Amino acid sequence: MSAQLPTYIAEVRGLMESKMWIKGCDLRHQVRKAGRRLPRKIRRDMRHLIDASRLDANPKLARMVNDDQIKKAHANVVAYLERLDPREAMWTRILNIAASVALALIVVFVLVLYVLVQRGFV
Numbered sequence: 001m002s003a004q005l006p007t008y009i010a011e012v013r014g015l016m017e018s019k020m021w022i023k024g025c026d027l028r029h030q031v032r033k034a035g036r037r038l039p040r041k042i043r044r045d046m047r048h049l050i051d052a053s054r055l056d057a058n059p060k061l062a063r064m065v066n067d068d069q070i071k072k073a074h075a076n077v078v079a080y081l082e083r084l085d086p087r088e089a090m091w092t093r094i095l096n097i098a099a100s101v102a103l104a105l106i107v108v109f110v111l112v113l114y115v116l117v118q119r120g121f122v
Helices: 005-020 027-037 040-056 067-083 086-119
Strands: none
Touching: 005 027, 005 040, 005 067, 005 086, 027 040, 040 067
């Protein structure tokens, strides 16, 4: 039985809320909401933490929890989440939206110009 597992889970949940703005009733819901925003290896490590917490709830199954694997998974997840910058993610999202709008406007302008040339107005 891992005594630090609830602490690990609470720390990861707090980082998910503060760094990625993902809230949920437990870690499983937060990981599901994050989806592909998390790399595959980090999702796998979070799955180890979720499975360990489920096993840890049952005293007979708690012996199946591999403490070394849990510590390594926790270290990987925390290292990834601490590197994230919420402000940079927000600006990246804003710039992606602005670039999409600009591309759409350019395409519309080119199409309107093409139609005007074909009809002989320009």
